[in-house]
Amino acid sequence: MVKPIFTIPDKRLRQKSEEIIAFDKTIGQIIADLTDTLVAQTDPPGLGLSAPQIGITKRLFVAKIRNKFKAFVNPQILKFSKKELALLEGCFSVPELYGHVVRPAEIDITACDRIGKQFKNHYKGLPARIIQHEVDHLNGVLFVDHVHNQNGKLFKVEKNKKGKEQLVEVSRLIGL
Numbered sequence: 001m002v003k004p005i006f007t008i009p010d011k012r013l014r015q016k017s018e019e020i021i022a023f024d025k026t027i028g029q030i031i032a033d034l035t036d037t038l039v040a041q042t043d044p045p046g047l048g049l050s051a052p053q054i055g056i057t058k059r060l061f062v063a064k065i066r067n068k069f070k071a072f073v074n075p076q077i078l079k080f081s082k083k084e085l086a087l088l089e090g091c092f093s094v095p096e097l098y099g100h101v102v103r104p105a106e107i108d109i110t111a112c113d114r115i116g117k118q119f120k121n122h123y124k125g126l127p128a129r130i131i132q133h134e135v136d137h138l139n140g141v142l143f144v145d146h147v148h149n150q151n152g153k154l155f156k157v158e159k160n161k162k163g164k165e166q167l168v169e170v171s172r173l174i175g176l
């Protein structure tokens, strides 16, 4: 079922989510709801969504990786590459704002699937980025925190006179 996505300044986005202990039907249901909600986002399209963003403070998220929706339950990043990359990020919980975030380019991650089976994977490129962004959500961290810490700039999308979308710098938001 498509769920409403919580946005700032909702306090649930700032909580540390809880480990999942029982892999019962509820977990499958949360994964289905996260996937449905992600599929429903078209502008911009959804690449990842974490449980706290739909108000469930449990450690799981769904990410679109190589065109497939994959669930990560109790994810743990085991290793970050030394190489870092600056990429423009946005978030459904921080509507209409974008900013460059520097993060490690590659990661090794372990997580469980919906029935509790553990897997381990190496990711680079966009999937590595999506996963780090979603793991942050489980710790109450938003991409704007990194933008602030890295002295970066925030942008919003605006239409210019010709109706073409462009990124326009916004002054820093206080209280995120």
Ligand SMILES: [Zn+2]
Pocket: 090, 091, 092, 093, 133, 137
């Ligand atoms: Zn997000």
